[in-house]
Every structure is written in C-alpha cells, then in structure tokens.
Amino acid sequence: MHRAVIIGGGFGGLYAARALRHEKLSVTLVDRRNFHLFQPLLYQVATGALSPGEIAAPLRVLLRKQKNAQVLLAEAADLDATNRSVILDKGEIPYDTLVVAAGARHFYFGHDSWEPIAPGLKSLEDATRIRHKILYAFEAAEREPDPERRRSWLTFVIVGAGPTGVELAGALAEIANDSLRHDFRSIHPEESRILLLDALPRVLTAFPESLSAAAERQLIRLGVRVIPSVRVTEIDPNGVTYSTATSIERIEAHTVLWAAGVKPSPWGEILARRAGAELDRAGRVKVNADLTVPGHPEIFVIGDLAYREQDGVLLPGIAPVAMQEGRYVASVILDRLGSRSVRPFRYFDKGYLAVIGRNKGVGVIGGVKLHGWIAWFVWLFVHLMYLAQALNRVLVFLRWGYQYVTFYRGARLITGDDSPKHQEEPR
C-alpha cells in the first residue's frame, strides 16, 4: 500500500491528510503537538478574548473516523532521502510520498537576544506568554508610585504592522479603553500608549493602498499611534530604540511585542542538505509548479515553508494558501496512483481580511474592497466557519457575543510557571 507521510498538522498538513480519506493508501501525520491550532485567532488568546482550548483541536479527534490515517506525536528530526525515510526523535518512518508542511517561526533578523524581551506570536505558549506580559503590565502599573516608571508600564510597542501587528494593536487598544476601564483604582488604563512600528511606509502592505489608509484611520481612532518607515535598532527590557530617515528615537516601554519577521522551519535546511532543495533568502524551499522539490517528485513542500510565485508574486504565508496546497497535493498523489496527468498548482484567491477591533476591519472579498463594520462582520463569520470543531464554534460564538455586549474578556489569566513575582523586573 502506498505510504504517505505528512510532517506538520497545521492547515497544509491537516487538509492534505483529510483529502486523502477513503483512498487506498496509508496516511501518517507527524506533529510535535497533539493538536491543530487555528492560528488566525491566536492573537485573541494573547489578548484574553479566547481560551487556548477554544482554538485548538486534537489531531486524533479530527482524524478519528479516517481509518487510513494515523497520528504520531513525534519530532521529525531529519530526512534520509535515499532510503525514503523520515528520522524521528525516536525511530524512523518510511514513506513513498512525503509532504513537508512544517510551517514557520518568528525571526528577529539576527537579533536573537530580542526574543525573550519581545515575544512573537506563533504557538499557544507564545500566546499565553504575551497575555501574561500584557496583563502583568497593568498590574505593575497599578502598584508603581513613580509616574515615569508607571508610564513605561503603560506603554505598549508592537513591531510590525502586518495583519498580526494590526490585530494585536487594535485588541490592546480595546483592552485599555474598555475591558479594563473600571478594574483599577490607581491607574487609568485608557491612558495607555500603544505604538505600532513598521519598516515600511504604511500598515498592511499586502493590502491595497486605500485599505491601508482605512486601517490606519481606524487604528488612530482607537488611540493607536502608527509610526511607519522606521528601523528598530535595539530592544531591551526598558524600551525600544529606532531610527527614522533623519533621527534616532527612543521609547521607554516594558512591553514590546514582535510581529515583524517570519523564519521558515528548520525543515528548509534539512531539505536543502538531504534533498538538494534550493532555498530563498528567508529559508523557504523553492518548489516546482506541482509543489515538489526539484529532483524529488516524491517530496512535496506546502504552506509557509514553500516558496512559490504566481503571476510574479510570492504566495503569502496564510491559511487559505496552505489549505489549498494541502488539497492540491492530495489530488496529485491520487492522480499519480491512477496514472492520470497532473496540472500545476494555482492558488484561487477568495480574498483576505484583517480585523482591527469592534466594528472595525479591512479586507478584499471576491475583488470587492470592504472596510469598517462590514469587513469586521465578514471576518467574524469566516473565522467561525473555518474553526475545526462544532463545539469550538459554539464556544467562540458565545464568548464573542458576550464580549460584544459587555466588553468583557473572559480569559484574562496570568498563568505560567514564571509566576508574576518572577516576571523579569526592568531596572
């Protein structure tokens, strides 16, 4: 029986596995984690609106009824391309077709020392760490008698004004303006400063210019200060230093969040070393028109790890691309088994959306530009529909409805083994 092995249970890997159901082959999905994470809603966990369990679904449950599929909780550590075998942390697993959907992590452009100070947002642990950081900042401000230091606690800097940065900034503004408004006795959370920095001259550069402008207007209305065209030169526990075209500036802030760079998984390097794959500058794997590694028709690379241009433009690292690639790869595997000819992959762009806050968002759906409440509403609807489980859809819907009416964020917990008192105290 043909053995398909899939590395990674994100959108790419999961959709590939599912599209291979009913077929006469065995499917093994390898992931380090036991759940599929709905990454587009991760920022809502980071900002206390949703609980981790509401945007994650166990892979075993998602593939429970698919009798030809099995899930392996393991670290895919290396590749033996000659013998067609994936080396695991313990043991190995042979394949006839390999689908690498190992995703990406954040990237600090060589400044790895910034990572503990300015966490990025890719995993559930990242999200609870950021939630800890944000909520703790208000608590520390409440306890801080010195006005200068208090101001540093109430200053939030987000580096990177792509969708994640914009969504984090908008949510932070709502936390400060509404959710926490009546909860403190010594501080006024609505006096918080939220700064959104980017190297490029506008927010959401992947969006049409008119929508960038709309997004910026909506952010400003929420109280977010957008600082474009700057280069961050230093991040330390007390703040951020950046350079503009003409000057060097400094912001004193104890909370800095990273939404700027993305680095593909180490599987890029592994494929380069073991299968001769060519990487782009960021470390993505350049793939053929059928998403295979050149010279290795049995190895596919999909999702954030793949470098593929369409009409001269790089396909973005977003869920819809990964989902379509996953389904496409499954169809190629089946076409080959049936000796049918294979057509090249083509991404069908249904649209894209970014939400900024309550009744606020921008997007393009079916070529039509949307902004304001209609973009927000479509965003809510689409994200609810794509959540992997019916129960989670109901729970998220309830949380959102309750939050819309009361401004209450239900998952405002400061957790983690670095308990508050061990939080790194800036000097």
Added chain:
Amino acid sequence: MHRAVIIGGGFGGLYAARALRHEKLSVTLVDRRNFHLFQPLLYQVATGALSPGEIAAPLRVLLRKQKNAQVLLAEAADLDATNRSVILDKGEIPYDTLVVAAGARHFYFGHDSWEPIAPGLKSLEDATRIRHKILYAFEAAEREPDPERRRSWLTFVIVGAGPTGVELAGALAEIANDSLRHDFRSIHPEESRILLLDALPRVLTAFPESLSAAAERQLIRLGVRVIPSVRVTEIDPNGVTYSTATSIERIEAHTVLWAAGVKPSPWGEILARRAGAELDRAGRVKVNADLTVPGHPEIFVIGDLAYREQDGVLLPGIAPVAMQEGRYVASVILDRLGSRSVRPFRYFDKGYLAVIGRNKGVGVIGGVKLHGWIAWFVWLFVHLMYLAQALNRVLVFLRWGYQYVTFYRGARLITGDDSPKHQEEPR
C-alpha cells in the same frame, strides 16, 4: 477609615471581601495570582474536560463594582505584627484588621523528591501539567513497540483516595474507556490500568462507611483497582513501591498522581514567628472561637490554613467551610466597628459530595445519603451554581452537555514549555 487587608483570593478571602461591600472601610485583597480559582473543578482541567479559563475568574472583575475594594497582585512575604503591616515582595501595606486566607499546597510527607514525578493538584499549572502527563502517556504508548514498556505507559497510579483522588481516578477511567476509545491505531486505551492507593482501609474516609462502599463499587465498575491500607515507600520515574501489612509490592507505571497530603501555606510559619500563633502538626494555625489568632484579635485565619474543631471534629479543608468563615469574619469586623458583641463561628454543614463519573457519585445533602446518578446530578447542579461568573456557567454547562452526549473532552491539549519531546523519558 478602617483598613482591612485580606491575603489570598480563594473562597475564604473572596467571600470575606465581598461581604464587606457597602461598608465604610477600605478592603485590600492581596494575591499572587490575578484570578480566583474554582478549585473543586480543577480535576476537570487536569483530565481535559474543561479549559483553565472556564474555572478561573479575574479578581478585579469579581470586585470591579465594589468601590471600597482594591486588588493587589503581589506576594505577601512577611508580617510586622507590631506595626500592623504586611510586608510585600515590593513595599508594604498597613492594616487595622488582617485576614489570612492563604490556603494550602500538597505535601509529600518529607519526600519532596517525589513532587516532580508525582504532581499534585492545587493550581492551574498543576492541572495543565497533569493533563500533559496523562495525554502524553497514551501518545508514548502508541509509539512504543515493546509490550512491557507499553504497559507501563498505560498504567496510572493515584496516591490518595480522598475526593480529589477518587475524582481523578473516575475521570481517568472515563478517558481510557470512552473519550480516547477510537483515537489510536496501535493501542487500546481501554486496556489501561488505573490504580487508586490509600493508607487507610477505605476510600473517601470523611464520608459515611456505606457511601465509601458505594463509591468503591462504582469505581470498580469503571475498571479502577482500589488498593487500600498501603504505605507508599518509593516513587520513581518507572513506578511505585508500596508496603502492605505483609509484603512489599511494586507497580511499573510512568504516570503517578499525588492526591494524598496537604500542607498549609508558609503563612502558618509566618504567623507562628511574628504573632506567636500555635500550629498543629500539619502546620495549620490554631484559632480562637472567633477565628482570630490568640493574643491578636486583629488577625483572622480562615480556610485551609485554619485549625478549628467543632463538636470535637476538625473542620475539613473544603470550599463551603472557607466561604462561611469568610462571611463570618466580615460580620465580626462589622460587629466590632458597630461595637456589637460577637458570637463564635459555627460551620453549618449543608452536605458534601464527590463525583466518580458519568451518572456516578456519592454524597450527603441535608443529612440524606445519596449515591449513583442522583448524587452525580446534584453535584453538577451545585458546582454550576457556585461558579463565579455567569459566562463560565454557560460555557461549563455547554461543555458538560456536549461531553455527556459525545464522550468528547474538549480541552485535550498537551501544552507547556516542556514540549512532548522534552518529557522526562523513564529508562
């Protein structure tokens, strides 16, 4: 204005703070955590039925509308009883009345080295750690080709057959028998062995003997093996050694959970040292009939930290006792401010319950013994009613309803920065 300071935001501290609303005094609640935890449902987080956010509520939100109350996220580190001041990790806070409701942790009877191997269940982090351990065991078994080692992964030992131990054992049995039944390809989760050990001759010793027997019958029906009258002599990553009256036995098991001993908070020691309080053998503070520390009418001790007998029996460390003590202390503070005389504390026992599984439980309500589905149903109802927030009540109700119909446990996530591959691998 009279300054009441409360240490601890559990049931005792929170109910004391709330009962002091509307009154002309200032209330400061100090806690290391920013949330009130509904501990009676903690085992449901540990077994993947509920999410942490569903049984925790931010203290600031619970006390938002109480204008005379403020919440301080801080570690209460020491006491200056002479100057009536609580020393915090940073700064200090003066009081006219102090209420110490600092709770308890687990206790390993001098074997502290067992703690990392056999975690106890007191905090949300404990619960996610236990969840990690339980779910990872099934994953490791799925990957393990050796039948002996596989059996060790599928053996679960719970030390301590009080309510927490019984509830954990019952939930584990349901996970193995139902929730995971169709999720694995190499193992049969229902072949798991679940062993419940206790030093005493019966489970739930605080309950009437007939109910202990009923609980044991229900556990056995779920497949739990109850091993009474044993003393655990060693716990290591590969298993548990215990001695019976006649022999020494060994169980090979990679998952051992601790539900045996409880040790009062270090505030017992602090009160002994700084205010001359007398402690019982376990470290609880012996209090007067009005719950004050002898010689210090301005210092109250309530909840799991207090040692108080009623009709010759020690009041148990359970939520209803702490809640009633909290309310009582508030009434004493107000009686004193109004120069009214103070009556001694008396616990009114409405009853107690332990749930064992679906349609299974035991308890006494208003003097009437219950077991089976009626005890289970009353337990569900009571716990839903006492949850601190309406939203959480709805979310928990939904999860329970869904689980009842589908056997699905929605919060089956292996999270934590010790990612699966770093899990301690026994040799």
